Amino acid sequence: MTDSTAARNRPDDRDEIARLLPAPADRDLTRAQHLRHKELLMQHIDHDRAASTAAAGPARRTPRRRPVLIASATALALAGALTAGIAMTGTDGRTHGGTTTAATDTRPAAALLHRISAAAARHDTLTVRDDQFVYTREKIREADVTSGKAVVGPLRDDETWLAQEPGPLHRLGLSRVDGETLPLNAELGDTEGTPAGFGRPTYHWLGSLPTEPGRLLDYLYAKTPEAERRQRDQAVFEQIGSLLGGMMPPRTAAALYRAAAEIPGVRRTSEAHDVIGRRGLGIVRDDTRYGVRTEWVFDPKDYSFLGARTFLIRDTSYGKAGTLLSGTAELAHAVVDKAGLGPAGADGTRTA
Secondary structure, rough: OOOOHHHOHHHHHHHHHHHHHHOHHHHHHHHHHHHHHHHHHHHHHHHHHHHHHHOOOOOOOOOOOOOOOOOOOOOOOHHHHEEEOOOOOOOOOOOOOOEEEEEEEEHHHHHHHHHHHHHHHHOOOOOOOOEEEEEEEEEEEEEEOOOOOEEEOOOOEEEEEOOOOOOOOOOOEEEOOOOOEEEEEEOOOOOEEOOOOEEEHHHHHHHHHOOHHHHHHHHHHHOOOOOOOOOHHHHHHHHHHHHOOOOHHHHHHHHHHHHHHHOOOOEEEEEEEEOOOEEEEEEEEOOOOOOOOEEEEEOOOOOOOOEEEEEEEEEEEEOOOOEEEEEEEEEEEEEEEOOOOOOOOOOOOOEE
């Protein structure tokens, strides 16, 4: 057995991924838990890559260069003359608490994110009571990697009702997957229940976040959970993405998009589409360590969030470049009075 095969078959990794990536019929996961699943997948890929590198011989270390200026979210999209003057680190290229240059507004990804931010700010602020539920309907497709290969599952219809009580709660709401209703339980390790926060982003908790983009980004870099060997910029980008599929106060949404514009490595793409094929305006960031791209897709007419995809951008032991790891398509959002209640006529319904 080769080193890479041994790493791929390590029982602790395989068992953990198998436990945290259940079959669709047994799914009772929040968005934050799905984000952790993706982190485990990245670690699993990293084990394979490290084992392959070790088998080939020691790698030559490259000295880390310090940034010579503050790198904005769209540094990679600059024209050659400007890009040549930027040296970025391999981890967090952002200077915390610093100021950004005015040139940010003219760069493709930042310019698009600022337009999306302005559109989000024009939405009405809702009144959401603590005894209500935020309803989301979306299409989801995910890959199962427990076999050592990414086996992409079928497209499924997913409805969730997330409780808005500040918590902590043991029962977070309900999930209906292809017609089967299941409970949404507290996150693993939350023996006292899961409070409102990243793991359970209620409308009021989202409204409590800083709405000045710089302060919000500082908060996200400080509070996003650490992940071993994971690039910090990518972790924060994906943390923002985990919040985009739900309902939130317009000022919060606007601030999140402007904060995302300041993350190094964020780019615009014209080839984006969601998991049901709707094409739109794309914002992407590549996790170069794992060869994975995370893509957000927006409606070109009103800049509403259509969905997101994560897929391989290079061949790995799990699949060829282009293999889908996870994808969503947002269909409807609403505020309802009871878990399990459909959104027809409910306050705040937005249907794609």
